[in-house]
Amino acid sequence: MSDIAVGTSKPVSKPKPRWTTDVIYCNLSYLMMVLPGATWLIFFAYLPMPGIIMAFKDYRLQKPPEDYWIQNRFIYSLIESPWVGWDNFQYLILPTNLNNTILFVRNTVFYNLMFMVVGLVFSIALAVIIYELTNRFLAKLYHSIFFLPFFISWVVVAYVVYALANQTGIINTILSSWSMEPIEIYKEKTYWPYIFLFANLWKYTGNGSILYLAIITGIDRQLYEAAAIDGANKWQQFWNITFPQLIPTIVLLQILAVGRIFASDFDLFYALPAGSVMLRDVSTTIDVYVFNMLRSTVPLGYPAAVSLVQSVIGFVLILVTNYVVRKTRPDLALF
Amino acid sequence: MKLLPIKTKPARDMLAISPATNLALNILMLICVALTLAPFYVIVIASVTSEASLIQNGYRLWPEEFSLSAYTYLFTEGSIILIAYKNTIISTLAGTVLTLVLVMLYAYPLSRNNFRFSTFFTFFAFFTMLFGGGLVSYYMVMRQILHIQNTMWALFLPSSFSAFWVFVLRTYIKTNVPEELIEAARIDGASEWRTLFQIVIPLSVPGLATVALFSAIGIWNNFFNVLLLVDKVELYNLQYTIYSTLNNIRFLLQNADKMQGLVNLSELPTQTFRMAMAVVTIGPIVLAYPFFQRYFIRGLTIGAIKG
Numbered sequence: 025m026s027d028i029a030v031g032t033s034k035p036v037s038k039p040k041p042r043w044t045t046d047v048i049y050c051n052l053s054y055l056m057m058v059l060p061g062a063t064w065l066i067f068f069a070y071l072p073m074p075g076i077i078m079a080f081k082d083y084r085l086q087k088p089p090e091d092y093w094i095q096n097r098f099i100y101s102l103i104e105s106p107w108v109g110w111d112n113f114q115y116l117i118l119p120t121n122l123n124n125t126i127l128f129v130r131n132t133v134f135y136n137l138m139f140m141v142v143g144l145v146f147s148i149a150l151a152v153i154i155y156e157l158t159n160r161f162l163a164k165l166y167h168s169i170f171f172l173p174f175f176i177s178w179v180v181v182a183y184v185v186y187a188l189a190n191q192t193g194i195i196n197t198i199l200s201s202w203s204m205e206p207i208e209i210y211k212e213k214t215y216w217p218y219i220f221l222f223a224n225l226w227k228y229t230g231n232g233s234i235l236y237l238a239i240i241t242g243i244d245r246q247l248y249e250a251a252a253i254d255g256a257n258k259w260q261q262f263w264n265i266t267f268p269q270l271i272p273t274i275v276l277l278q279i280l281a282v283g284r285i286f287a288s289d290f291d292l293f294y295a296l297p298a299g300s301v302m303l304r305d306v307s308t309t310i311d312v313y314v315f316n317m318l319r320s321t322v323p324l325g326y327p328a329a330v331s332l333v334q335s336v337i338g339f340v341l342i343l344v345t346n347y348v349v350r351k352t353r354p355d356l357a358l359f
Numbered sequence: 360m361k362l363l364p365i366k367t368k369p370a371r372d373m374l375a376i377s378p379a380t381n382l383a384l385n386i387l388m389l390i391c392v393a394l395t396l397a398p399f400y401v402i403v404i405a406s407v408t409s410e411a412s413l414i415q416n417g418y419r420l421w422p423e424e425f426s427l428s429a430y431t432y433l434f435t436e437g438s439i440i441l442i443a444y445k446n447t448i449i450s451t452l453a454g455t456v457l458t459l460v461l462v463m464l465y466a467y468p469l470s471r472n473n474f475r476f477s478t479f480f481t482f483f484a485f486f487t488m489l490f491g492g493g494l495v496s497y498y499m500v501m502r503q504i505l506h507i508q509n510t511m512w513a514l515f516l517p518s519s520f521s522a523f524w525v526f527v528l529r530t531y532i533k534t535n536v537p538e539e540l541i542e543a544a545r546i547d548g549a550s551e552w553r554t555l556f557q558i559v560i561p562l563s564v565p566g567l568a569t570v571a572l573f574s575a576i577g578i579w580n581n582f583f584n585v586l587l588l589v590d591k592v593e594l595y596n597l598q599y600t601i602y603s604t605l606n607n608i609r610f611l612l613q614n615a616d617k618m619q620g621l622v623n624l625s626e627l628p629t630q631t632f633r634m635a636m637a638v639v640t641i642g643p644i645v646l647a648y649p650f651f652q653r654y655f656i657r658g659l660t661i662g663a664i665k666g
Binding site for chain 2: 050055058068069070085096097157162166171177179197248258269295328331
């Protein structure tokens with residue numbers, strides 16, 4: 025899904041035409057077209073970027089004095105708050121906070137790795153099975169059903185979890201009819217990694233398999249016929265023909281996933297536990313942590329510091345993975 | 360007696376899986392289908408169970424007693440859900456139209472070789488996919504500079520453009536709109552705007568439909584921006600309304616013993632009512648799904664062409 029070409033087109037070999045009236049007029053039209061989108065990017069993507077310096081400041085929101093050159097509380101406070109160097113970052117590794125910080129980072133990375141690996145296996149398996157089914161109508165029908173969850177928000181999934189597993193939910197009704205102890209899902213941490221994994225698979229497997237299915241469908245059938253004549257079974261055909269063809273896409277999607285390894289699906293981790301404090305240790309990822317700090321009374325420099333570390337690591341990771349890929353398989357590199 | 364044409368069994372495809380394997384895989388797929396649809400089933404069944412039987416017997420796979428009272432209540436007195444519906448529909452429509460305009464206008468020049476600043480604007484958009492200012496400054500900019508908190512804008516404006524869709528659409532235009540056609544239009548004296556509206560847009564409808572679809576779903580399901588930027592109940596969208604209801608009730612029920620006398624539990628929205636809220640939230644998506652799913656598949660694969 026993310027296999028997009030971002031690199032600009034190679035300069036054409038012929039020299040560029042000079043700035044004649046036509047060329048200027050044409051480029052002016054193009055600039056006018058780009059303008060609304062560029063404005064959006066400036067306001068919603070670039071304007072927050074200078075705000076990263078909050079991570080190095082003792083930021084307090086204050087009203088600017090009457091004679092200040094800009095009458096905006098945020099900008100005034102951003103400029104005039106005192107610099108504190110790395111103090112905000114040190115707060116995160118204070119003995120009292122270190123455990124939490126490590127825990128939340130570990131949650132984020134652990135869940136992401138788990139989703140990446142399990143999601144990859146399931147998506148490819150699903151694509152192969154759908155492709156192999158003899159009845160094409162049924163295969164299409166199954167596939168259509170599998171990517172319906174992609175459109176359902178995590179908030180609604182939170183309702184499903186609640187209906188299944190609250191004190192009187194379906195699971196507990198069944199358990200009590202077998203005279204077993206009811207489970208209290210909003211108080212018990214151990215279930216949640218599985219709930220998150222299952223929910224994630226439920227929502228994204230069908231969607232993840234589409235690209236793989238498109239590639240498998242495009243593989244020349246003669247390759248398989250030749251392999252079958254040589255006596256290769258389905259398993260060998262998969263590893264020697266299908267899988268190598270999937271590698272480019274797998275690599276690309278994993279690069280993007282690695283770049284996002286410190287980011288998380290906020291809605292999933294925030295909505296599903298429905299605010300239960302007892303699940304904090306398993307449901308808090310970096311994004312949730314930043315949000316919770318933003319909503320609490322701690323100085324804004326702390327969440328800003330976490331956010332900055334997250335952005336910078338994500339940025340570096342995507343550059344590094346892309347660099348490695350470009351060195352080994354230049355055709356697969358993102359840019 | 361009419362002779363039936365003799366059916367000759369076609370030679371079995373040497374690559375086809377054996378009937379036994381096929382059956383096994385079909386059974387496996389049916390189990391997966393059941394698991395995929397189970398969540399929908401669970402909330403729909405809970406929403407049509409009568410409240411009394413839900414309290415008495417808990418949630419069941421099959422209701423002891425049917426009742427549609429939750430839905431009638433939802434659409435008569437349940438004003439919060441009607442307001443939320445109105446907000447969701449308005450923001451989805453406005454946001455989708457805005458996304459289409461912004462993304463198309465940005466993507467078309469980038470697809471043209473004669474746009475001199477193409478490199479700059481490509482990077483300008485691409486960089487936002489790599490790096491961001493972080494949640495805290497985003498929050499401050501939204502609230503202190505753009506002042507979109509507690510307005511209808513907060514429901515769709517922050518999610519109505521995306522560099523990712525620009526690149527998908529640019530690739531789509533490059534591969535589906537013949538260069539010669541655009542050249543011909545220019546030679547005939549059409550301006551860039553006219554070329555865009557009369558040639559490029561009509562030929563890009565499938566690509567645009569995909570962008571519209573994803574944008575609409577994204578805004579319909581928008582939860583985070585409402586959580587962050589909206590504090591007024593009359594501006595809540597569906598997702599946030601049902602989230603806050605679930606959250607409040609779970610909290611109250613779990614702490615009911617500590618709050619004896621403080622809250623009257625019987626005054627809370629009933630369980631069936633809440634499940635009915637979840638059902639009407641996903642209802643339009645599920646109903647429209649058979650019609651838009653082909654655009655969905657195309658949307659995920661058009662970006663795959665490296666241009």
